[in-house]
Amino acid sequence: METVTAVPVQRQVERKKLVRRLGPDSSQKMRRIVQWLFVALNGWLGVQFLFWVRYCERGGEGFNVPRPAGAEGWLPIAGLMNTKYLLLTGHVPAIHPAAMVLFIAFMLMSLLLKKAFCSWLCPVGTLSEQLWTVGRKVLGRNLPLPKWLDIPLRGLKYLLLGFFVFVIGTMSAEAIHDFMSTPYGLVADVKMLNFFRDIGQTAAIVIGLLVLLSMLVQNFWCRYLCPYGALLGLASLFSPAKIRRDAEACIDCGKCARACPSHLSVDQLVQIRSVECTACMVCVAVCQAQDALQFSLVPRKAPAPSERWRRRTIRPAAFVAVLACILFGLVLVAKATGHWQTNLPREMYIDLVSHANDATHPGM
Numbered sequence: 001m002e003t004v005t006a007v008p009v010q011r012q013v014e015r016k017k018l019v020r021r022l023g024p025d026s027s028q029k030m031r032r033i034v035q036w037l038f039v040a041l042n043g044w045l046g047v048q049f050l051f052w053v054r055y056c057e058r059g060g061e062g063f064n065v066p067r068p069a070g071a072e073g074w075l076p077i078a079g080l081m082n083t084k085y086l087l088l089t090g091h092v093p094a095i096h097p098a099a100m101v102l103f104i105a106f107m108l109m110s111l112l113l114k115k116a117f118c119s120w121l122c123p124v125g126t127l128s129e130q131l132w133t134v135g136r137k138v139l140g141r142n143l144p145l146p147k148w149l150d151i152p153l154r155g156l157k158y159l160l161l162g163f164f165v166f167v168i169g170t171m172s173a174e175a176i177h178d179f180m181s182t183p184y185g186l187v188a189d190v191k192m193l194n195f196f197r198d199i200g201q202t203a204a205i206v207i208g209l210l211v212l213l214s215m216l217v218q219n220f221w222c223r224y225l226c227p228y229g230a231l232l233g234l235a236s237l238f239s240p241a242k243i244r245r246d247a248e249a250c251i252d253c254g255k256c257a258r259a260c261p262s263h264l265s266v267d268q269l270v271q272i273r274s275v276e277c278t279a280c281m282v283c284v285a286v287c288q289a290q291d292a293l294q295f296s297l298v299p300r301k302a303p304a305p306s307e308r309w310r311r312r313t314i315r316p317a318a319f320v321a322v323l324a325c326i327l328f329g330l331v332l333v334a335k336a337t338g339h340w341q342t343n344l345p346r347e348m349y350i351d352l353v354s355h356a357n358d359a360t361h362p363g364m
């Protein structure tokens, strides 16, 4: 009997020794700062874009601000089309090149650092996180959807993605160029703005419903409906950086799994390959066991005498630096090479923006 009880006691002592006495993890503080900076950047771009649209609608009268090309980040479909155009022709498209640059930047982030865009940069992701946090405070918890509902619902975003990939996949470079050159393609961003400015009753009800569901269910939009997130998730499968757990250092407390907003079994796995992992690092932040859980590059064998797997941890500051280098590096290159702005004559924009609501989809 003695030997049966002595083992767990010994193990508990060993585990207690492993629990770190370090200060709080900085990743979440840093993530919040990055998230809100990106919300502010998007807000600034949005206001500037609105002023520019109003200037055009007034026939070029009043307060003139330049058209902010960065607003094209909200045109991921144009970004995907233009990336295909670039791959087919080797030429950077003249219409909405910024949409392509930002699309490539966000894809690159996913290829290197999982779906970091979703939990560190995307303003919709930030809003979604705020909504389920409020919902949790009000109701005491978020609603966990049962597996039989959760799994098929997760498929919806892939259906939407499949639709866009199919449509764009069948387009030739010439067809993409022709589409972008139509009034609809030229002012796709203005049409998106006008959708929210003149929002109809049905659209308002749908958005209200999404807000409500986002308060009840963690990341409802991101988890079930966002085709952009679905694409970034697929790209993230190639990421060399992943959440990795050292089973020897782990004290099996299960905190990581309970904290994961993507409901992943972090405490059961050695590494997280899932397309749902957004590299938010919440799991790492709550883990109290020294070196048990890390966001790290591909593990490699440590040199002798120790034969333990050594991981190459990515610290939050380095993580943010890589995100910033990808984003601002590509934007700077695009600006320096003249592939950032859509260069249409002012008079043409004034005419197009004034009649943006009349521009219909070429396929309709």
Ligand code: SF4
Binding pocket: 243, 259, 260, 261, 262, 263, 264, 266, 272, 276, 277, 278, 279, 280, 281, 282, 283, 284
């Ligand atoms: S596994 Fe960790 S990093 Fe990935 S989504 Fe869950 S909490 Fe975030």
Ligand code: SF4
Binding pocket: 245, 249, 250, 251, 252, 253, 254, 255, 256, 257, 266, 267, 286, 287, 288, 289, 292, 293
């Ligand atoms: S990896 Fe997860 S289960 Fe293991 S100690 Fe850390 S939080 Fe607890």
